[in-house]
Amino acid sequence: MSDFFAPFAPDPNEPRRRRFKPVPFRVIAPNLITLLALCLGLTAIRLGYEGRLELAVYAILVAAVLDALDGRVARLLKGTSRFGAELDSLADFVNFGVAPALVLFSFTLQDAGGVGWAAALVFAIASCLRLARFNVALEDPHRPEWQKNYFVGMPAPAGALAALLPIYLYFLGVPTNEEVASPFNLAYVVAIAFMMVSTVPTYSGKTLGKQVPRERVLPLFVGAVALTALVLSFPFAMLSIVVLIYLATIPVGVQRYRRLGSENAQADADAASAREAAAAPQDPAA
Known part of the structure; x- marks a missing residue:
C-alpha cells in the first residue's frame, strides 16, 4: 500500500492549470473607465463638504464625460459585457444621484434644514429609479426603432x-x-428630480453624427475646437448656457416625439390595412 503514496517530484515542465479563464483587455478597458468615473464621483462628495465646490463640479463634469465614453469604447472594442452594464449603472447612481445631491446639500439645501435634506433624498432616489427604468427599457424587444432616439424622462x-x-x-x-x-x-x-422619473421624452442624440457629410467635416472640427476653448476659458458660463438651452429645447423634443408617434401609427395602420387586403379571398367572378 505504501507504493500508492510514494513521494515524487513534480515535473517542472508541466504547465500549470489556470483556475480562471483569462479576460481580454478589450473587456477590462471600459470597466476601468467606469471605475475612474466612480472615483471622481466619490471625490466630488469629499470636495463638496470641504467647501471646494468648483473642483467638485469639475469632478462630476469629467465623470459625465467618462460615462459617455465607456459605453462607446466598449462597443468600439467589442468588449460589452453584462458585468460592465451593471457596473455602469451602479457608478451612475453614485456619480449622478448621490454626489450631486450631497454637493447641493452642502452648498444651498442645508439652509432649508430637514426640507433641504428631503429634497436631496428625492433627487438621489429619483436618479436611482430613473436608472432602473432605463435598464428595464433596454430589454424591451417590442420597443419601436424610432423610439430609441429618445429617453423616457431626463437621463x-x-x-x-x-x-x-x-x-x-x-x-x-x-x-x-x-x-x-x-x-x-x-x-x-x-423639479429636476421629477423630470428624471417623468415620462417626458427627451432627445438622446445617440444617432447624431453617425454619418457626417464630407463638406461639414472641417467646420465640425473648427466648431469642436472653438467649443472646447470656450468651455476651458469660461466653464461656468458655458455650463449655464448649455443647461438653459437643454431645458428650453425639451418642449421641442416632446412636440417632435408626438409627431413621429402619429406618423408611425399611421404608417402601421396603413401597413395593417394592406396586409388585410392581401390576405382577403379574391372574388372569382371579378
Missing part, C-alpha cells in the same frame, strides 16, 4: 449637470437674495 447625467445650475450661477457672481434663492434652489432641484 441621469443630464439631470445631474442641470441640477448644479445654482452653483454655476453662484460662481458667475449672479446676485441673489438668500431668503429667495434657497427656496428657489430647493424647488428647482425637486
Whole structure:
C-alpha cells in the first residue's frame, strides 16, 4: 500500500492549470473607465463638504464625460459585457444621484434644514429609479426603432449637470437674495428630480453624427475646437448656457416625439390595412 503514496517530484515542465479563464483587455478597458468615473464621483462628495465646490463640479463634469465614453469604447472594442452594464449603472447612481445631491446639500439645501435634506433624498432616489427604468427599457424587444432616439424622462447625467445650475450661477457672481434663492434652489432641484422619473421624452442624440457629410467635416472640427476653448476659458458660463438651452429645447423634443408617434401609427395602420387586403379571398367572378 505504501507504493500508492510514494513521494515524487513534480515535473517542472508541466504547465500549470489556470483556475480562471483569462479576460481580454478589450473587456477590462471600459470597466476601468467606469471605475475612474466612480472615483471622481466619490471625490466630488469629499470636495463638496470641504467647501471646494468648483473642483467638485469639475469632478462630476469629467465623470459625465467618462460615462459617455465607456459605453462607446466598449462597443468600439467589442468588449460589452453584462458585468460592465451593471457596473455602469451602479457608478451612475453614485456619480449622478448621490454626489450631486450631497454637493447641493452642502452648498444651498442645508439652509432649508430637514426640507433641504428631503429634497436631496428625492433627487438621489429619483436618479436611482430613473436608472432602473432605463435598464428595464433596454430589454424591451417590442420597443419601436424610432423610439430609441429618445429617453423616457431626463437621463441621469443630464439631470445631474442641470441640477448644479445654482452653483454655476453662484460662481458667475449672479446676485441673489438668500431668503429667495434657497427656496428657489430647493424647488428647482425637486423639479429636476421629477423630470428624471417623468415620462417626458427627451432627445438622446445617440444617432447624431453617425454619418457626417464630407463638406461639414472641417467646420465640425473648427466648431469642436472653438467649443472646447470656450468651455476651458469660461466653464461656468458655458455650463449655464448649455443647461438653459437643454431645458428650453425639451418642449421641442416632446412636440417632435408626438409627431413621429402619429406618423408611425399611421404608417402601421396603413401597413395593417394592406396586409388585410392581401390576405382577403379574391372574388372569382371579378
